[in-house]
Amino acid sequence: xxxxxxxxxxxxxxxxxxxxxxxxxxxxxxxxxxxxxxxxxxxxxxxxxxxxxxxxxxxxxxxxxxxxxxxxxxxxxxxxxxxxxxxxxxxxxxxxxxxxxxxxxxxxxxxxxxxxxxxxxxxxxxxxxxxxxxxxxxxxxxxxxxxxxxxxxxxxxxxxxxxxxxxxxxxxxxxxxxxxxxxxxxxxxxxxxxxxxxxxxxxxxxxxxxxxxxxxxxxxxxxxxxxxxxxxxxxxxxxxxxxxxxxxxxxxxxxxxxxxxxxxxxxxxxxxxxxxxxxxxxxxxxxxxxxxxxxxxxxxxxxxxxxxxxxxxxxxxxxxxxxxxxxxxxxxxxxxxxxxxxxxxxxxxxxxxxxxxxxxxxxxxxxxxxxxxxxxxxxxxxxxxxxxxxxxxxxxxxxxxxxxxxxxxxxxxxxxxxxxxx
Ligand SMILES: Cc1ncc(COP(=O)(O)O)c(C=O)c1O
Numbered sequence: 001x002x003x004x005x006x007x008x009x010x011x012x013x014x015x016x017x018x019x020x021x022x023x024x025x026x027x028x029x030x031x032x033x034x035x036x037x038x039x040x041x042x043x044x045x046x047x048x049x050x051x052x053x054x055x056x057x058x059x060x061x062x063x064x065x066x067x068x069x070x071x072x073x074x075x076x077x078x079x080x081x082x083x084x085x086x087x088x089x090x091x092x093x094x095x096x097x098x099x100x101x102x103x104x105x106x107x108x109x110x111x112x113x114x115x116x117x118x119x120x121x122x123x124x125x126x127x128x129x130x131x132x133x134x135x136x137x138x139x140x141x142x143x144x145x146x147x148x149x150x151x152x153x154x155x156x157x158x159x160x161x162x163x164x165x166x167x168x169x170x171x172x173x174x175x176x177x178x179x180x181x182x183x184x185x186x187x188x189x190x191x192x193x194x195x196x197x198x199x200x201x202x203x204x205x206x207x208x209x210x211x212x213x214x215x216x217x218x219x220x221x222x223x224x225x226x227x228x229x230x231x232x233x234x235x236x237x238x239x240x241x242x243x244x245x246x247x248x249x250x251x252x253x254x255x256x257x258x259x260x261x262x263x264x265x266x267x268x269x270x271x272x273x274x275x276x277x278x279x280x281x282x283x284x285x286x287x288x289x290x291x292x293x294x295x296x297x298x299x300x301x302x303x304x305x306x307x308x309x310x311x312x313x314x315x316x317x318x319x320x321x322x323x324x325x326x327x328x329x330x331x332x333x334x335x336x337x338x339x340x341x342x343x344x345x346x347x348x349x350x351x352x353x354x355x356x357x358x359x360x361x362x363x364x365x366x367x368x369x370x371x372x373x374x375x376x377x378x379x380x381x382x383x384x385x386x387x388x389x390x391x392x393x394x395x396x397x398x399x400x401x402x403x404x405x406x407x408x409x410x411x412x413x414x415x416x417x418x419x420x421x422x
Contacts, residue, residue, distance in 0.1 A: 025378055032059030035402045046410045049383045050399045053245040056272035057314055058399040064276045067313035077305045091308040098315045099254055107284035111303040114279030116244040116270035117145025122283040122297055123266045124149050127205035127238045130289050135201040139175040141215030144242055153207050156389055176224040185227050193235050205238035210256040213245035216388030217361025219354055225260035238265040248272035249400055251357035252325045274307035275314030328400050331407055332357050338411035360396040367392035369421055376417035382410055
């Protein structure tokens, strides 16, 4: 029998069984700053989770906090549907000047509801409207959100089963390296597209993550992404890159697809765009795709003004001078070195690693070991989550602003956690 400490009892008695993260981290968190959280008993935890990628600039980032406090204190607009506000104007202008224009990206900006899945639903709906077709192609182990449209293009069987109705109009194809490099890229996909007897309805769009975050830190090669973009162009399908978890600098560049040199037709952005953990989503698309009628895709919480304020401050502070990418790649190399050493030391565990920028995955021959490592890491004061269809991958997702010393501390704690499972 598990005995619930009194501090956790209301969560157990009142909050739904659906809760998940709090089960792996049985503490009541109270404060957070940068890469550290503190629980109500004063225990400190180093954060290698960063709000599932929503806190790329750390908790309560002082630059963003100052901008937010000033805005609230001067009674800036908090809720405004999609009305024009000074906060929204500042965000749009900064996003254009700091992100879109220097990268020569031809996007218009749509604000759907505030969460990532809202942006995915908007992207799918727009692609279907533009092409007049219902079918969407997604990839094995993809994760795009929990609402029905997003679930239909998500791979995970457990999450799909929760829908309770058939999930239709989505067809999965093998992600990069799904077939262990034994089959030429897109052989199956191309064959289905050209064969009138294949049973595949002509797709409106293909939706892809450049690195599958929830699916197990599966990294698509740049040449695979380029071949996918080329396939979409040749076959008249729109290319949607879901950059909700891997965008906002997680892989180095602001957009994760920049390294491949492709320009997707539609891009979804959320998680770290506000920079402060405040909900905000964007659906970006090429100007010629802007076929929406006014109000055709609506919602009460589109355009979260306090989130515009912190998003603008984040873009100005971290992206205007081009330094962020270099910092992230340097920290990424630090992680890679540590994982190499760890896997070499624990060769008997069949450990391997993969990643890009500052998102890394560590896998063991025994899938259950990943959860054990995360449990030991929590006891040692490090927050780490698993990913992958069997939770078989330890996922490292620290804030991009973490210092080299903090990163080193977390990596050493990870090594101790692994050793504790041997
Ligand atoms: C790639 C990707 N798309 C969509 C989502 C859904 O975002 P949200 O949980 O904010 O709805 C996530 C969340 O993890 C994600 O990683």
